[in-house]
Amino acid sequence: MVIRNERINRRRQVVIIMAPELLILLGAAVILQADLLPDKKFLLLPPVNFTIKAVNLAQVLLRWEPNPDQEQSNIQLGYHVKINAPQEEDYETRNTERNLITILHKGFSASVRTVPWNDHSLQASSWVSAELKAPIGSPGTEIVNLTCTTNTKADNYTHLRPYQVSLHCTWLVGKDAPDDTQYFLYYRYRSWIEECQEYSKDVLQRNVACWFPRTFINSKGRDYLAVYVNGSSKGAAIKPFDQLFALHAIDRVNSPANVTAEIKGTCLSIHWEKPVSAFPSHCFDYEVKIYNAKKGYFQTEKMTTNTLITIIDDVSKYYIQVRAAVSPVCRATGLWSEWSRPIYVGKDDQKPWTEWFLIAVMMTICFILLIFSLICRICHVWTKLFPPVPGPKSNINDFFVIINNEKTGSSETEVISYAEEAGFETLEDSVF
């Protein structure tokens, strides 16, 4: 019994000693196996079945599959997609398909290769390419100079979409397009496509402009607007044309609303509201233009708030205009809106008018006085020319009579003085 126990104990001891050694050997073998792998040079194989398909206006779907011959490993793989035409672009993705927004009227070409996703020491695979040929059509028949603008208007009918975006596009007929060519315009925003219903025509009745009063465009959106114009003619196959527009570049921002201004003493305060737009008020930059009518100079201020208070040192009429733009804080830099209709504030300076008026009055008074004095002088001359001759002689006779009577008595002095006065009076009268 004791011997048996001893044997069992010994076996246990052996097992206890051997187990870690076995584990060490096993671990070493695993590590050695792992070490063997890099010597093999892990090769990345290019993807297979690379296809490009036009799925929509100015939209393609790139699709590929991982190479079935690729060795399985724990290295994460990704794909490097390179667009060669119409515009070079690169990106890496782990997906095996990609939707891409691009113009197609010049054709489309792209390449894919397998790359390690995180480990950059491994070499990427070789390239696999595919392309979409440009659509058929006689060169020079496609439209040129396509320009589009969007505008936002308030829509009172629905609460779900309080703002409506309209779209207006114009273009020129291709220089080699036959006279009977007719063009048709389509736009795509996200997954909505619409055909134009309102066209403007040129002299030869060909469509050269298009108007959408309401569109599916979301003015706050960041997706591109795709516009496609194709044509039909009996004389030639018309080449289609497409173009992508970034919303911030074609959006015509409305002018600020309800611009009001008032002057209180030397304080000019101007207030306005945000333009009709889906963007909130903190997304706008403003420019205020103040024109001093008296001095004839402009003053512009850049603002981000809706009120401007400025001190004016001049009594004059001021013309005020404000314009807005969506701030780079909310959207990529776009165009300024039109200036708002000018509003006038302040009175025209009364001083010049009153001054001139006073001066004119003074001048007329002086003139009148001058004329009067002249007339008086003329009158003197008149009287000198035609003096009343008989008058003075009769009075002189009375004068001598009086002097003789004076000597006789003082009772007659009253009569004498009266007679003297009467004589002088008549003398005066005769002079004037």
Added chain:
Amino acid sequence: MRWPGNMERIVICLMVIFSGTVAHKSSSQGQDRLFIRLRQLIDIVDQLKNYVNDLDPEFLPAPEDVKRHCERSAFSCFQKVQLKSANNGDNEKIINILTKQLKRKLPATNTGRRQKHEVTCPSCDSYEKKPPKEYLERLKSLIQKMIHQHLS
């Protein structure tokens, strides 16, 4: 023993009022702080754009068309990126300073905390990678989206 009792009550009331005002202030300022930080970030990205030629041309994760409510998660993916400068020059210091400012944690908002648990957002690994120039453009676009969508 009346005196201590009343004093305690007064102290407790004052503490409650004080904590109430502080809490209210912090919650209303949270939105402003986030707005200010996002505006600063736009300036930082614009500055980094000037040094795009000095950056390592390695492809960086650049989320695009981010799902709604996943903007913060996508922004953290932008932040995790190591922007390295390709050549050692004077610009390396500036790039490092700007990158540090980019990696600062965004101020939280109350709504953000609630929604994190509801929506599962894609992991950073699953977004596609772009060269540094497009990485910065997409980052700016995401910040602009966060400004006008969540702070209107």
